[in-house]
Amino acid sequence: MDILFVSLGIIAGLLFVLVVGVFVGGRFLPERYEATFVIELPCKSQEVWDALMDIEKNPVTGSMCKRSERLADVNGMPSWLEDMGSSKIIVTTEQMQPPSRLRRRFADQVVPMTAESDTAIEETATGCRVTASVVNVVRLGTWHVPFFRVILLFGGGKSGLRSYWKRLARGLGKDAYFGAKIVKK
Numbered sequence: 001m002d003i004l005f006v007s008l009g010i011i012a013g014l015l016f017v018l019v020v021g022v023f024v025g026g027r028f029l030p031e032r033y034e035a036t037f038v039i040e041l042p043c044k045s046q047e048v049w050d051a052l053m054d055i056e057k058n059p060v061t062g063s064m065c066k067r068s069e070r071l072a073d074v075n076g077m078p079s080w081l082e083d084m085g086s087s088k089i090i091v092t093t094e095q096m097q098p099p100s101r102l103r104r105r106f107a108d109q110v111v112p113m114t115a116e117s118d119t120a121i122e123e124t125a126t127g128c129r130v131t132a133s134v135v136n137v138v139r140l141g142t143w144h145v146p147f148f149r150v151i152l153l154f155g156g157g158k159s160g161l162r163s164y165w166k167r168l169a170r171g172l173g174k175d176a177y178f179g180a181k182i183v184k185k
Contacts, residue, residue, distance in 0.1 A: 026146020033136045033149075035157030039165050042127040042179035043172055049099030049121065051168050055080055058168050060091055060106060060117075087111060112141035113148060129183070132161050 041048060051058055055078070059065035064084045071079045077093035087110040095103035099121060106115040113136065120131045136157050138148045148156075162182070169180040 023143075023146050026149045027140065029146075029149040029153055031137050031139055031149075033138075033152040033157050034133065035136075035155075035161055036131065036133040037158060037161035037165060038129065038131050038183040039169070040124060040127065040129045040181040040183055041169055041172065041176050043176050045099040045121040045123050045128040047172060047176075048128055048130060048168075049102075051172055052102060052119065053078075055082075055091075057171055058164075060104070060164065061089055062164060062167060110142065111144045111148060112139040113137065113145075127179075130165065132165060134161060 055068055055070075059068055059082050061082045061084055065082045066085050067083045069081045069083070071081055071090070073079060074092050077096055079090065079092040082089045082091060087108055090107045090109065092105045092107075093102070094105055094116075095101065101121070102117075102119040104117045106117065108114070115134050115136045117132065117134045122129050122131075134157050136152055138145055138152065166177070166180070170177045
């Protein structure tokens with residue numbers, strides 16, 4: 001019985017040290033994180049563009065999005081709010097050159113976090129090649145910040161891009177999803 005209590009105490013202590021380590025250490029991690037993801041899809045660039053513009057079907061927050069709401073256009077380009085329940089993201093389109101270039105800005109309404117996303121779509125012999133990049137900035141301000149910085153430090157930005165584009169390819173159909181080829185950089 002003593003071994004059980006000692007083992008539970010050690011596990012609880014390690015978890016406490018881990019959580020405190022993330023809270024303290026995360027505050028000192030960098031504010032800015034960059035990620036790039038390249039995928040080749042067996043679709044025309046216009047099909048991919050249309051999917052990017054369908055914010056109801058392809059929200060940037062993915063399955064976390066509980067609802068989205070169109071906002072007034074900014075400089076003639078779409079903007080909207082994605083409600084995740086615990087937070088809300090305002091998405092603003094900053095540049096559009098259909099069907100080849102898209103730049104969006106995301107601003108979290110709870111966590112002091114912003115992101116700038118660039119997407120370049122170029123035609124290939126078998127479909128199109130998408131190069132997506134994101135720059136995340138997480139400033140101090142709420143208790144969430146250390147956790148987000150640790151997640152981004154360990155590849156959260158690239159993982160988010162990969163997840164978004166796989167989900168988008170799935171929405172384009174079976175051939176697009178199974179024909180997608182992730183290109184290593």
